[in-house]
Amino acid sequence: MPRYGMVIDTRKCVGCQDCVVACKTENNVPEGHNRDWIVTESFGKFPDINLEIRTERCNHCSETPCVSCCPTGASHIHDVGGVVLVTHEKCIGCKACVEACPYDARFIHPDGYADKCTFCIHRVEKGEKPACVEVCPTYCMHFGDLDDPNSEVSKLLNSRKYHALMTDAGTKPNIFYLV
Amino acid sequence: MNSLSRRRFLKISGATVVTAAALAGTAKTFIKSSEKINEQSEKGIKKISTYCDLCFWKCGVMAYVKDGKLWKLEGHPDDPLSNGRLCPRGTGGVGAHYDEDRLKTPLIRKSLRGEEKWVEVTWGEAFDYIAEKMNKIKVEYGPESMALFSHGIGGSFLKHLMHAYGSPNETAPSYAQCRGPREAGFELTFGDIVGSPERTDIQNSKCLVLIGSHLGENMHNTQVQEFSRAVEKGASIIVVDPRFSVAASKAKYYLPIKPGTDIALLLAWMSVVVNEKLYDVDYVEKFGFGFEAFAAEVSQYTPEWAYIETGIDPEVIRETAREMARYKPATLIHPGRHVTWYGDDAQRSRAIALLNALMGSWGRKGGFYIPYSYDIPKYPYPPYPKIEKGTVDNPDGKYPFAAGEQISTGIREATITGKPYPIKGWMIYGTNLLQAFPNRDETIKAIQNLDLMVVVDVVPSEVAGWADVVLPESVYLERYDDLNTSPFRESFVGIRQPVVAEPNDQKPNWWIAKKLGEKLGLAEYFPWKDIEEYLDIRLQLVGHSLEELKQKGIIKGEPQPIYFEDGIEPEFWTPSGKIEFYSPQLAEAGFDPVPKYTKHPQPPSGYFRLLYGRAPVHTFSKTQSNPILRDMMSENELWVNADIALRYGLKQGDKIKLKNSDGVISDQIKVKPTERIRPDCVYMVHGFGQKSRQLRSTYKKGASDAELITQYKTDPLMGGTGMNVNFVTFEMEV
Numbered sequence: 029m030p031r032y033g034m035v036i037d038t039r040k041c042v043g044c045q046d047c048v049v050a051c052k053t054e055n056n057v058p059e060g061h062n063r064d065w066i067v068t069e070s071f072g073k074f075p076d077i078n079l080e081i082r083t084e085r086c087n088h089c090s091e092t093p094c095v096s097c098c099p100t101g102a103s104h105i106h107d108v109g110g111v112v113l114v115t116h117e118k119c120i121g122c123k124a125c126v127e128a129c130p131y132d133a134r135f136i137h138p139d140g141y142a143d144k145c146t147f148c149i150h151r152v153e154k155g156e157k158p159a160c161v162e163v164c165p166t167y168c169m170h171f172g173d174l175d176d177p178n179s180e181v182s183k184l185l186n187s188r189k190y191h192a193l194m195t196d197a198g199t200k201p202n203i204f205y206l207v
Numbered sequence: 208m209n210s211l212s213r214r215r216f217l218k219i220s221g222a223t224v225v226t227a228a229a230l231a232g233t234a235k236t237f238i239k240s241s242e243k244i245n246e247q248s249e250k251g252i253k254k255i256s257t258y259c260d261l262c263f264w265k266c267g268v269m270a271y272v273k274d275g276k277l278w279k280l281e282g283h284p285d286d287p288l289s290n291g292r293l294c295p296r297g298t299g300g301v302g303a304h305y306d307e308d309r310l311k312t313p314l315i316r317k318s319l320r321g322e323e324k325w326v327e328v329t330w331g332e333a334f335d336y337i338a339e340k341m342n343k344i345k346v347e348y349g350p351e352s353m354a355l356f357s358h359g360i361g362g363s364f365l366k367h368l369m370h371a372y373g374s375p376n377e378t379a380p381s382y383a384q385c386r387g388p389r390e391a392g393f394e395l396t397f398g399d400i401v402g403s404p405e406r407t408d409i410q411n412s413k414c415l416v417l418i419g420s421h422l423g424e425n426m427h428n429t430q431v432q433e434f435s436r437a438v439e440k441g442a443s444i445i446v447v448d449p450r451f452s453v454a455a456s457k458a459k460y461y462l463p464i465k466p467g468t469d470i471a472l473l474l475a476w477m478s479v480v481v482n483e484k485l486y487d488v489d490y491v492e493k494f495g496f497g498f499e500a501f502a503a504e505v506s507q508y509t510p511e512w513a514y515i516e517t518g519i520d521p522e523v524i525r526e527t528a529r530e531m532a533r534y535k536p537a538t539l540i541h542p543g544r545h546v547t548w549y550g551d552d553a554q555r556s557r558a559i560a561l562l563n564a565l566m567g568s569w570g571r572k573g574g575f576y577i578p579y580s581y582d583i584p585k586y587p588y589p590p591y592p593k594i595e596k597g598t599v600d601n602p603d604g605k606y607p608f609a610a611g612e613q614i615s616t617g618i619r620e621a622t623i624t625g626k627p628y629p630i631k632g633w634m635i636y637g638t639n640l641l642q643a644f645p646n647r648d649e650t651i652k653a654i655q656n657l658d659l660m661v662v663v664d665v666v667p668s669e670v671a672g673w674a675d676v677v678l679p680e681s682v683y684l685e686r687y688d689d690l691n692t693s694p695f696r697e698s699f700v701g702i703r704q705p706v707v708a709e710p711n712d713q714k715p716n717w718w719i720a721k722k723l724g725e726k727l728g729l730a731e732y733f734p735w736k737d738i739e740e741y742l743d744i745r746l747q748l749v750g751h752s753l754e755e756l757k758q759k760g761i762i763k764g765e766p767q768p769i770y771f772e773d774g775i776e777p778e779f780w781t782p783s784g785k786i787e788f789y790s791p792q793l794a795e796a797g798f799d800p801v802p803k804y805t806k807h808p809q810p811p812s813g814y815f816r817l818l819y820g821r822a823p824v825h826t827f828s829k830t831q832s833n834p835i836l837r838d839m840m841s842e843n844e845l846w847v848n849a850d851i852a853l854r855y856g857l858k859q860g861d862k863i864k865l866k867n868s869d870g871v872i873s874d875q876i877k878v879k880p881t882e883r884i885r886p887d888c889v890y891m892v893h894g895f896g897q898k899s900r901q902l903r904s905t906y907k908k909g910a911s912d913a914e915l916i917t918q919y920k921t922d923p924l925m926g927g928t929g930m931n932v933n934f935v936t937f938e939m940e941v
Contacts, residue, residue, distance in 0.1 A: 040435045042423030042453045044823035045839050046295040052835055053279040053301050059838055070451075074848065074882045075463035079456035163281070165292050165428055166435035 030173035031090070032109035032147055033202035034161070035181045035190070036082060040168035043068055043081035047160035047169065051085075054148065054159035061135050063145045064160055080207070083160070083169065085145035086133035087193065087201030088112045094125035094134065103142065109173075110202070111149050116141045130197045147171070174202060256283055256760020258691050258701045260359060260683035261296035261303070262826045263381065264288060264404060265691045266428050267761050268297065270684060270706040277304050277684065277707045285761040287429075287697050288404065294426040295824045295839065302835030303682045304707060308902050309666050309832070310679030311711035320654060323672045323900050330714065330722070333676055338726040340659040340675075341372065344631045350374050351596045352631045353659075354618050358638035360703075361680070363689045364720035365636050365663070370591045371724060371732035375598045376630065378613035380643035383927045389542040390610040391925040392556025395790050397569050398780030400610055401542045402578065402694055409433035409541075411573040414443045414534035418469055418559065420543045423453035426823040427544070443534060445527050447472065449818065450846065450890055451883035460527050466816050466888055466931060467549050467807035468517040473558035474804055475513030476528045477505040480565050485532035487567025494777060495564070497789025497800075504789075504801040516804065535566040537573025545821075550920025550929035553608065554802040557790075561802070564786045570777055576769040578694035581762075584748045586741055589731055602627045606926035607796045614926035616644060622653035632659040636716065637680075639668040642828035642894060642911070645919035645930050663719060666832055667901035679713045681705075686715035687738045690745065690756075698764035702742070702756045717741070798924060807932070809887070814868065814934035815851075816888040819912040828894035828913075831905040842909035844879040846890040852880035855937060864938035865889075865910060869917045872938055876910035889935065 043066045051063050064085035071078045088111055095103045095112065102118035103125050105111070114125075119141035126134045126142060137143040148158035152171075156162070161169040172181040181204075184190075190204045253272040258265045259280075267286025271278040280300050282289030289297070303309075313333035314325035328336075344352050350373030355365055358379050369377050382390075390400040401407075409415060410433035422434045434454070438444070444458040447469065455461045464472060480486050481502045491498055510521035531538045540562050546552050568574025600617030601609050622630040633654070644650050654660060654673050662674040671677045680686075684706045691701035721733040735741040743753035756762055768774050781787045794800040810816050824830075824839040831837060845865070847857060857863065862875040874896045884890055896911030920929040 037439075039457065040438055042431065042435075042823070044295050044423065044426055044431070046293070046298055046823075048839060049295045049298040049824070049835060050279075052838070053298065059834055062838075070881070070883060072882060074885065075451065075461060077451050077456075077461075077882055079451070079453075079883075081453065081456065159279075163292055163298055165294055165426075165432050166423075167432070167439075168435065 029175075030109045031175040031202065032088065032111055032152065032171065033174040033181055033204065035170040035184045035204050035206060037168040037170075037206045038080050038082050039206065040166040041081045041083060042166055043083075044165065046163050046165055047083045050159040050163035051145070054151075055146075057143070058138050061137070061143070063143065082205055084131070084133075084193070085160075085203070086112060086129075087131055087199065087203045088145075088147060090200035090202065091198055093128040093130070093199065097124045097128045099124065106149060108153065109147070109149070111147045113146055113149065114142050114144065130194050130199065131201075252278075255704065255706045256757070257684065257703045257706055258283075258286075259293065259297045259300060260361065260688075260703070261294075261300050261830065262427075263359060264428055265360065265693055265701065266293055266297055267701050268293065268300070269760070272706060277301055283701075283760050285759070285763070286701065287695055287699060287763070288693065289428055290432060292428070292432065294428040294431065296426065296826055296830060296836060297428065299824065299833060299835040299839070300684065302833035302837075303665065303830075304684050304710075305834060306666065306832050307834070308904050309682070309713075310664060310671075310677060311713065312679060313712070314677040316675055320660075320675070321651070321673045325677070330712070333678060334723050334726045337659065337661055337676055337723060341632060341727060344658055345373070348629055348631050349595065350592075351376065351594065351599075352629055353634065354599075354622070354630050354632065355634045355636065356380065356615055356618070356638055356640060357636035359636075360688050360691065361683070361716045362636045364717045365634060367588070367732065368720040368724050368729070369634070371588075371729045372727060373592045373594065375594045375596070376600065376613065376618055378600065378615045378618060380615045380638055380640065382612040383614040383616055383925075384547055384643050384645075384930075385545050387609070387612065387925050387927040388546045388552030388922055389544075389556040389559070390612075391553040391608045392558075393542060393560045394610050395557055395608060395793060396560035396564060396781075396787055404429060404693055404695060405542065405544070406575050406578045406694070407539055407541060408573050408576045409539065410436040411537060412437050412442055412539040413537040413573055414445070414531050414539070416445045416447070416531065416538070416540040417454050417458075418447040418541070418543060419546075419548070420541050421448075421452050421454060421820050423457075424823055425544065425821045443530055445530065449885045449888050450820075460523065460530070462519050462523065462527070463885060465516070465518045465885070466818065467809075468804070470551065470555050470558055470802055471508070471513045471516040471804040472519060472524065473555065473562060474505055474508035474802065475510045475524050476531070477558070477562055477565060478508040479510065479525050479528035480532055480562070482506050483529075485529065486565035487535050490536065490567030491565065494779065494786045496781070496783040496785035496787050497791070501561070501788035501801050508804075516806070531562075531566060534573075536568045536571040538566040538568055539563070539574050540566070540568075547922070547927045548929050548931040549807050550922050550932070551805060552927055552929055553922050553924035554799065558802040561788060564788065569786070570771040570775065572770045572772060576696055577775055578696065578769070579698040579764070579767055580694040581692045581698040581700045581749075581764050583690060583692060583700065583745050586735070586745055596628060599627055599630060601926060606922070606924060608792075609925040616921075616928055617926055619644065619650060619653045622656055623649065625656075631657060632661075633657055634661045634663070635670060635674070636663045637665075637829075639670050639828045641669040641673075642897070642913045645913070645916045645928050647914055648917070663716060666829065667899050668828070669897050669899040672899050672901070678719055679711070680719070681709045681713045681715045685709045685713065687717065687742065688715075690742065696769050697766055700746075700751075700756065700762050702760060704757055810934040814936045816931065817865070817867070817912065817915055817933045817935045818888050818890040818931060819893045820890065822892045825892070825894055828897060831894060831897065831908070832902050834904070837904060840892075841905070843876060843892040843895040845876045845910070846879050846881050846884045848884050848886040849880045849882050851886050852878065857937070865915060865935040866938045867915045867917060867933050867935045871915060871917055873910040873915055874907050
């Protein structure tokens with residue numbers, strides 16, 4: 029039983045937004061909304077500056093406030109990979125999950141349901157990588173099974189320093205950023 | 208002519224091998240591709256091979272159609288430029304097809320130029336209008352008085368038309384307003400240009416030096432992929448830039464150079480390398496010409512001297528020079544792409560070439576490889592009419608090192624002055640001259656002298672608003688174009704073919720050229736029935752077919768050695784046949800045979816130097832209305848140093864206008880206070896603030912850098928227009 033996650037190498041990311049565009053076309057994300065996005069954090073004073081550029085999305089957490097607050101069960105953890113999904117037909121668009129998510133990963137689709145990154149589960153279940161990983165021109169994105177010690181993502185985490193977002197929120201995110 | 212012969216021989220011999228071997232390896236791939244395609248078709252999803260047109264890089268694309276509608280684009284897995292991955296513009300190319308602002312039908316203006324009031328006409332009516340005017344120009348002034356400005360491979364058939372009509376005047380702004388200076392600088396040194404795609408061996412570089420080159424923001428797909436590979440391998444990166452660029456954030460050394468002083472830094476670097484004898488001695492002795500004179504000249508430029516000019520610590524200058532030398536010959540001082548900055552750009556590029564020569568990196572792994580292209584003979588057209596007059600762009604060879612390309616602003620000048628002879632007609636394909644050229648007023652003045660101005664484009668660009676006739680072109684995903692045989696580490700030929708149909712009355716450029724040619728009585732120059740016949744004939748000349756290439760998307764040639772180490776005989780097409788450290792050509796033409804540093808004007812008090820660059824989700828000014836890319840970035844921002852912003856009371860998101868030294872005031876732009884830029888300059892992304900009212904989705908979003916670039920310095924070597932010479936101040940609103 030895999031636990032899907034992502035490892036993103038911030039040393040290589042240039043923040044080009046290709047992941048955002050690829051997700052947009054792959055998943056027909058409506059104009060004005062995105063399932064993933066780029067964050068640029070700059071520290072220091074010119075010219076002594078540190079810059080972290082990274083791509084963000086739903087962290088597909090292991091402890092999911094978005095699922096526990098859902099009144100209809102539309103937000104749920106998928107049978108495969110621990111991927112957090114929303115069943116569109118069940119969702120009433122009440123925005124509870126949007127508020128509950130500490131990563132601002134969700135939005136209300138114009139068709140009235142909560143939408144967000146699915147880890148491209150429709151691709152993953154066919155043995156393909158998520159669209160964002162497949163497109164990245166800097167090859168900074170890696171996807172795989174965090175519970176398999178021989179997977180690429182596990183090896184990366186064992187060999188490099190990394191951080192995750194808002195670990196103090198108790199959500200146990202499954203996206204990690206190599207530094 | 209002799210050097211051209213040698214180059215041609217090299218190319219032909221390569222092609223011969225390519226052709227023979229390519230045939231041998233085709234059968235297996237064909238079967239595999241065919242199976243895959245059939246499998247996908249059955250599920251309602253079609254995959255069609257093409258190549259990209261979002262910029263000039265021409266990456267191979269795999270386009271997906273789901274239930275008859277264009278769905279998504281991925282890189283073609285066999286394409287050596289994309290390696291199966293597109294940049295964000297290429298990925299967002301889908302939006303070009305769905306762009307609601309795109310041109311839909313031919314238009315003829317019904318009032319004054321620039322007023323953007325149109326009559327919709329049929330293609331026949333448009334061609335009648337154009338042909339009548341072109342025939343009149345030919346009779347009254349001669350065919351030479353027509354000029355063509357084009358960008359991209361789609362311009363090739365219009366170039367053919369222009370030559371058939373009898374005009375030699377055709378060019379692209381990508382030369383004099385972009386990469387021209389580096390071609391001149393490298394040709395003067397190595398006898399060859401950098402070319403496009405650049406022959407930079409980034410992925411194997413152990414030390415990469417980027418001088419004002421914004422890899423990661425300037426999204427030249429192959430180079431960004433290779434940049435990432437170099438970072439991963441732990442390459443030592445040195446970035447020289449007034450702005451802390453994305454590339455700077457990956458660098459071991461960031462040198463926050465004072466704008467306009469790059470040549471001083473380069474001279475100091477060369478001084479350290481020469482004085483400490485850190486250069487590739489064997490390489491220089493074997494291939495160099497005039498080294499002693501060069502060394503005597505550069506040795507005087509100490510890091511302490513350069514510090515006064517550049518503001519960069521002398522010890523950092525020494526340390527970085529030694530760092531470069533440590534990794535030679537796998538040290539690459541990148542030639543850049545958009546290098547028209549201050550008007551001494553060809554000499555700066557020559558200094559970059561010279562530093563590379565000292566590192567021994569030309570023709571070496573990790574430096575500059577020797578590229579190959581798949582040599583396909585041209586279509587066998589009848590000879591063009593004899594041209595009576597020379598081109599107008601460079602009268603009397605005023606710019607002696609304009610490396611075989613025409614100077615677009617020289618054509619503009621001739622249109623204004625009528626010298627050496629009048630230019631009365633402009634045909635513009637796929638380029639927005641009002642955003643590409645400096646000094647908007649000069650461009651409009653030239654336009655007003657025209658008897659005919661035709662714009663062929665996909666979107667109603669700003670310059671289209673000034674045309675007499677606007678012709679709507681199919682988006683690249685809706686049309687064939689000529690074959691792509693970009694020079695690269697391996698030779699290949701790529702196809703562009705229709706993926707989906709045009710939504711309105713748009714037509715492809717080849718059709719426009721052919722129909723207009725026939726109307727002009729030039730049918731003998733368009734003997735092919737359609738472009739498929741044209742492409743098939745060319746492909747058959749090298750033992751392939753259109754059907755085969757349509758299926759595969761990419762056909763590769765036989766791999767060849769690309770480095771001197773692999774057995775290539777080094778060849779330098781300079782007058783001396785060697786790498787010219789001292790340039791007798793430059794001396795004879797009255798220029799410095801070794802580059803010298805000259806001070807540039809600095810901003811007066813209260814003013815800031817205006818710098819501009821690219822964003823990874825847009826190409827110049829041509830993609831702002833693409834709904835997908837617009838969603839990523841719909842306007843630009845003004846980068847202002849955080850301390851300056853504080854002093855002027857500017858906060859994140861405040862809207863201000865800029866006024867330049869000539870009193871031109873921009874539209875509103877949002878402020879971005881940042882620590883990532885020097886206090887003496889401001890920066891914005893190029894291409895925004897457009898004034899075409901037909902571009903409803905992007906009209907006046909942000910400010911136009913082009914509008915504020917009223918001043919420019921013409922490069923005396925090759926005619927390029929240095930555009931980083933404008934100063935702006937903040938126009939505060941009350």
